[in-house]
Structure formats: structure tokens, C-alpha cells
Amino acid sequence: METIEQVLESKNIRVTAMRMLIYKFLAEKDVAVTLSDIENAFAKSDRTTLYRTMKTFEDKAIVHQIDDGTGITKYALCEQGCNCDIKTDLHLHFHCNNCKETICLTDHKIPQIKVPNGFVSENVNLVVKGICDKCSS
Amino acid sequence: METIEQVLESKNIRVTAMRMLIYKFLAEKDVAVTLSDIENAFAKSDRTTLYRTMKTFEDKAIVHQIDDGTGITKYALCEQGCNCDIKTDLHLHFHCNNCKETICLTDHKIPQIKVPNGFVSENVNLVVKGICDKCSS
DNA sequence: AATAAAGTGCAATGGAAGTGCATTTTTAAC
DNA sequence: GTTAAAAATGCACTTCCATTGCACTTTATT
Structure with missing residues (x-):
């Protein structure tokens, strides 16, 4: 089990307190989060820092952006072995119309379009909307 | 060949000068347009009117919104026989990374996901990004 | 022609993305 | 260890688009 420090270091990201907290927050979530979600979780920190932290994480392929059609950018941690950096890891995202959460269906690859x-074709964004497992039961 | 008036009337939309102009503008475009695109085409009109006109058109299934990932809502006329109103007409959209235009690939249905x-699953949004036919030739 | 209903235009608000700059923290060099 | 450089952070601000309230105008109805 890697520590957060190790994860960040392995991706050549400087370890700071804020980044560790943000990473931890993302790791605990199983749904994609907005900048505001993170902002609310860390009242102390500034939106800009979070914004730039996410940008850094994205550049280093620690998180990927998700455009689920709500108009608000969401973020989720890349899975182990996720190839977001080379733009060919095209898993799909599911947006629940009931609870409004968005999750990665990492093991559901996007079919050849x-x-x-x-x-x-260089890139594909696929968002399925409907009712998630928690809301349908 | 239906006139624009007939199209609007058949969808129970009141015919106004502005609506006819907007419809005509959309019909002449083969790419999806933003509100600002329409705004620029009609310097006389107000953004609000255009916004609400598009909303009306959308409610009556004359146009459909497209979220192509640029963060800006785009609109395109529904094709003849398009079933956008019942949410099952799931054609895909193509966004060109070069010319930045977005078009409907109406006859390319989205595979079962x-x-x-x-x-x-209630709904699927699929946007393919890459190079369009005009830019690749 | 009178009235109601719908459409339009202006002004303003709110939310989110993004930027410039000063300050603080971290890293690296001496 | 102290210091200089580089990176990260926080604040203030700007911009852009979506959206709404309200007044005014146009269209439909009787």
C-alpha cells in the first residue's frame, strides 16, 4: 500500500500539506467532485489553490476531468493503471438523474465508434444518464 | 416543402418575425451554433429573446441542445423525424479540434451501452472529438 | 376596439473559470 | 545553517455565459 506521499512523488509532484489533503479527500470519495465540493471540504483554503492543484493533478495524470453535462467540471482520481495521460483510456461515466452524482465506470470501456x-476520431466523451445502483434499489 | 411558418405552426409555436429569422438562420447552418453566434447574426435582438426562443424551440423539439465539452451550450435543428422529444433519438455529435465546429452525425446511432x-440507463450523451472532414482533407 | 396572453428588451444577478501579483513555503546551493 | 531561486498559495479581480424579474410591446381573442 503506497502512502499518499509516495503516490505524489512517483508522479513528480511536490508534496505539500494541501495536496495531501486534497488527494485524501478525492480518494475517500467514490463519486466525481466539483471544485466547490472540495472548496466546501476545506474552508481554510482558497479556490485558486484548489483549481491549480487539480490542474497539476490532471497534468500528471492523477485525476481526470469529467464533463457530465451539468456544465460544471468534475474531477475523479484516475484508477491504478488508468491511462488518462495518453488519452486512450476511455471509460465511461454515469450521471444519476436522481442523486445527481457522477461516477466512473472504469471497467466499462467505450465501444469503438x-x-x-x-x-x-481522437477522443470520445461518453456519459450515460439514468438511475444509479444506490437510487434504484 | 414546408414553409417556416408551417413548421412552427405544426409544432404549436406562435409565428413571430424573430422566430422565423432564427429558424432560418439555424436551417442555413450545418453546424451547431451557440447563443452568441445567433446574437451576432442579429445585432438588433436581445440575448434574452434568443435564449428564450431556443428554450421554446427545445421544448417543442425543433432544436436540441448539444454539450460538446466546450462548456458552451450549442444548438442544432432537429432533423426530420428526429425523436429528440422522446429522448430516444441518440445520434452522436462530432467536435472538430481544429475548426472547433460541432456537427450532428444524425445517421450514426449510438450503440447500446x-x-x-x-x-x-435513460439517456446517453456521446461526443467524438477529432478532425472533421473539411479539416482533414 | 378592448382585453388577455404571449413575446420581447433592458437591467441585473449568480456561478464558475481563469489570471496577475504579492506573499509564503519549499527546495537547492553555498 | 543561511541564502537565493523556484514553486505554491492566497487575494482581488475579470470575463463569460446562463438565467431571472420586470416593464413594455406585440399578437391573438372576443
């Missing part, structure tokens, strides 16, 4: 002749 | 047990 056919595009017309002349079009080149 | 499997979700884990307990999850209920």
Missing part, C-alpha cells in the same frame, strides 16, 4: 469517411 | 447491474 464509427465516424464517417474523412472524419478522424 | 452496457451498464452494471443496478444501473438504469
Whole structure:
């Protein structure tokens, strides 16, 4: 089991108190979070710091952004072995219309999408909306 | 060939000069447009009017919103026979990373997406990003 | 023509993303 | 250890888009 310090160091990210806290917060969540979610969890910290921290985490492939159609950017930790950095790890996201949470369905890969002749596919964003397992039971 | 008036009337939308102009503008475009695009095309009109017009059009299934990940809502006319109103017409959208335009690939249906047990899929948003036919040639 | 209903325009608000700069903290060099 | 450089943080601000309230105008109805 890696410590948070080790995770950050292995990705060449400087270890700071704030970053460890943010990482811990993300790790405890099983749903994608917004900047405001993080902001509310750390009343002490500034939005800008969180914003830039997430940007750093994203650059280093520790988190990935999720656009679930709510208009608000969400973030989630990349899974072990996730290849978000090379843009080919295309798992899909599920947004619950009931509880409004968004989660990664990491082990559900996006099927190959056919595009017309002349079009080149580089990236795919797929969000399924509906009712999540917690809300449907 | 239906006139614009007939289209609007058939959808129970009151015909006004502004609405006809907006419809015409949309019909001439083969790409999805933002509110600002429409705003710029009609310097005379107010953003609010356009916003509410699009909302009306959307309610009546004349246009559908597109969230292509740019963070800005885009709109496109529904095709003849498009079932956007019943939320089952799931064609995909293509966003060009070069010219930044977004278009509907109306005849490319979204494949059936499997979700884990307990999850209920109601709706799917799929955006493919890459290079469009005009930019790749 | 009178009235009600719907559409339109102006002004303003709110939320989120993003930036510049000063300050603090961390790292590295001496 | 002290110091200089680099990176991180916090504050203030700006911008952009979505959205709403209210007054005014236009359209439909009788």
C-alpha cells in the first residue's frame, strides 16, 4: 500500500500539506467532485489553490476531468493503471438523474465508434444518464 | 416543402418575425451554433429573446441542445423525424479540434451501452472529438 | 376596439473559470 | 545553517455565459 506521499512523488509532484489533503479527500470519495465540493471540504483554503492543484493533478495524470453535462467540471482520481495521460483510456461515466452524482465506470470501456469517411476520431466523451445502483434499489 | 411558418405552426409555436429569422438562420447552418453566434447574426435582438426562443424551440423539439465539452451550450435543428422529444433519438455529435465546429452525425446511432447491474440507463450523451472532414482533407 | 396572453428588451444577478501579483513555503546551493 | 531561486498559495479581480424579474410591446381573442 503506497502512502499518499509516495503516490505524489512517483508522479513528480511536490508534496505539500494541501495536496495531501486534497488527494485524501478525492480518494475517500467514490463519486466525481466539483471544485466547490472540495472548496466546501476545506474552508481554510482558497479556490485558486484548489483549481491549480487539480490542474497539476490532471497534468500528471492523477485525476481526470469529467464533463457530465451539468456544465460544471468534475474531477475523479484516475484508477491504478488508468491511462488518462495518453488519452486512450476511455471509460465511461454515469450521471444519476436522481442523486445527481457522477461516477466512473472504469471497467466499462467505450465501444469503438464509427465516424464517417474523412472524419478522424481522437477522443470520445461518453456519459450515460439514468438511475444509479444506490437510487434504484 | 414546408414553409417556416408551417413548421412552427405544426409544432404549436406562435409565428413571430424573430422566430422565423432564427429558424432560418439555424436551417442555413450545418453546424451547431451557440447563443452568441445567433446574437451576432442579429445585432438588433436581445440575448434574452434568443435564449428564450431556443428554450421554446427545445421544448417543442425543433432544436436540441448539444454539450460538446466546450462548456458552451450549442444548438442544432432537429432533423426530420428526429425523436429528440422522446429522448430516444441518440445520434452522436462530432467536435472538430481544429475548426472547433460541432456537427450532428444524425445517421450514426449510438450503440447500446452496457451498464452494471443496478444501473438504469435513460439517456446517453456521446461526443467524438477529432478532425472533421473539411479539416482533414 | 378592448382585453388577455404571449413575446420581447433592458437591467441585473449568480456561478464558475481563469489570471496577475504579492506573499509564503519549499527546495537547492553555498 | 543561511541564502537565493523556484514553486505554491492566497487575494482581488475579470470575463463569460446562463438565467431571472420586470416593464413594455406585440399578437391573438372576443
